[in-house]
Amino acid sequence: MLQTSILVIFFLTGTLAGIFLSNIPALKRKYIIKWYAWIMMITGIVILLFTIAWSLSSVVENEPQSAGMSLIVFGVPGLCLLLFTKRILIKTDTNI
Amino acid sequence: MKDITAKIQEKKSNHNSWLSQGINWFVIISLIGAYIYGVSSNTVHLDENIQLIYPKKELTRFNRYPIIYSDHNLVTGIDDYIAIREEQGWGGPFFIATQINSKGKILNIHVLEHRETPAFFLKLTQSEFFEQFKNMPVDSPFGIEEDIDGVSGATISSKAFARAIQNTSRDVASLALNLVIPSRKIQWSINAKEIILLTLFLMVFIGASFKKPNVRFFTMALGIIFLGFNFSFPLSIAQISSIFLGYFPLFWENGLWWILVSQIFLMILLYGKNLYCSWLCPFGALQEFLNRISGINLKLHPIVKQYGSSTGKFLTWLSLMIIFISRNPSRGSYEPFAAMFSFQGTGIIWYILPLILLTSFFIRRFWCRFFCPVAVALNIGCRARSKILKKGSVK
Incomplete structure (x- = not known):
């Protein structure tokens, strides 16, 4: 059960990372993103992937407090970082 | 045709008025019944x-x-x-x-x-x-x-x-032992926590009286820091119900409780508004700040808007029924405040809390609008105050 769960968690996080990476060219075409915005966005995505992995593995190990705390301590700041980056630093490319 | 439509509308509103009155009476009678049952059945052997x-x-x-x-x-x-x-x-x-x-x-x-x-x-x-x-x-x-x-x-x-x-x-x-032990004097002094809480309430009173909405930003932020993380003392349905159960703490041991309850009561009395929830509540403030960071405010379905608040009222009624029957405030309290600010909680709370916080990014004050029993209780207090004043002015 544990082995299967670990495989599922890695598959899920890998899939999400792959979706993000594959959409980078589309993001570059549609938006004007400065280098520091890229760093913030990638940091936010990495934090969210880490959060998903931690919380799912905590659920598998029957530790609800660890799962909840990881969503709050890592997930909320990660989401804040992404949304802040989107709102403030990413502009739509009007030349499209 | 217009007369018929108007008549149907009037019938519908009369029916709704009867229904809501019926529900109100049911709620009052059931809570009184639960209280009496709790008093009579909870004897200590x-x-x-x-x-x-x-x-x-x-x-x-x-x-x-x-x-x-x-x-x-x-x-x-x-x-x-x-x-x-x-x-x-x-x-x-x-x-x-x-x-x-x-x-x-x-x-x-x-x-x-x-x-x-x-x-x-x-x-x-x-x-x-x-x-x-x-x-x-x-x-x-x-x-x-x-x-x-x-x-x-x-x-x-x-x-x-x-x-x-x-x-x-x-x-x-x-x-039993025939020993003489001198009694200790009660030592109490106002300390930093009480002063900070009183200052917070003073800021709310000043901001509301002089209509300074910018003050609200500071009181919310300070509410998160002090009332939330530092004191771990947000108002909860357990504290409100303990008043009805007669569980009053000693002033010199829990001065914060007395300040919090008396000031909120004063707010309702003077302003007729639920200023605690909008200006001071740390959990509400946290949700509002998260929503402001995202800048997203999803439009809710009209049915959700119309009936969503009823969920909070139902949960509050259920919570009070459990509290009055068991005469134990902690049994009916379901808010995730202790988990958020003291990192103390059990079981399902650890899944509910992150869900509420993540939803707050997209729906403004999600918990407050649909689930919070404190908001329901304080809003009822405000409506009661308005009704009493209205009756008084009519006479």
Whole structure:
């Protein structure tokens, strides 16, 4: 059960990372993103992937407090970082 | 045609008015019924409880009040004593039994019944708070930070239990052991926590009176820092219901409670508005700040908007029913405040809390609008105040 769960968690996080990476060219075409915005966005995505992995593995190990705390301590700041980056630093490319 | 439509509309609104009146009466009658049931069914059977804890002892009632049992050892001819006291803790009254030997040393402590929040009581037992009282003489001060270590994050509970053990020890010392122990004066002084809380409320009063909405940003931020993380003292349905149950804490032990409750009552009386939720509540403020960071405000379906608040009212009614029947505020309290600000919680709360916070990014004040019992209770208070003033002005 544990082995299967670990495989599922890695598959899920890998899939999400792959979706993000594959959409980078589309993001570059549609938006004007400065280098520091890229760093913030990638940091936010990495934090969210880490959060998903931690919380799912905590659920598998029957530790609800660890799962909840990881969503709050890592997930909320990660989401804040992404949304802040989107709102403030990413502009739509009007030349499209 | 227009007359028929108007008549149908009028019938519908009359029907809705009757329905809502019917629901209101049902809620009031059911809560009164639950209260009466709780009072009549929650009797403490001390003799049976004590015999269960000490099955091998033949206890006789040594003193009627304060309650002291004695256990006479036929071989040694020496008596042990068990004193029982009812004291006021964080969540309500509790019963404690202190076992003392004839030499005036504490042998054992048993908590017979309590109403503390389960996560906080677990903290006390896991940190072996009660173990430190063993072998202490009955004339010890039993003061937190004197000869007793309190448990961080459960200070009020620690003080209440220490006070109860002190009182039971004094009872046995004076009535059974014929010792004279001078009584300790109650020491109370206003400290930083009370001053900060009073300052916060003053800011709210000033901001509301002089219509300065910018002040609200500061009171919300300070509410998160102090009322939330520092004091871990947001208003909850447990505190509101404890007023109806008659569980009032000692002023010198829990001054924050008295300040919080009295100031919120004053706010409702003076302004007729729920200023606590919009200006001070740390959980509400946290949700609002998260929503502002995202800048996203999803449009809700009209049915959700219309009936969503009924969910909060239903949950509040259910919570109060459980509290009144069990006479235990912690049993009906379902807010995730302790999990958020003290990182104390059990089971499903750890899934509900992150769900609420993540949803707050996309729906403004999600918990407050659809689930919070404090908002329901305070809004009812505001409506009651408006009705009373309206009736008074009509007369």
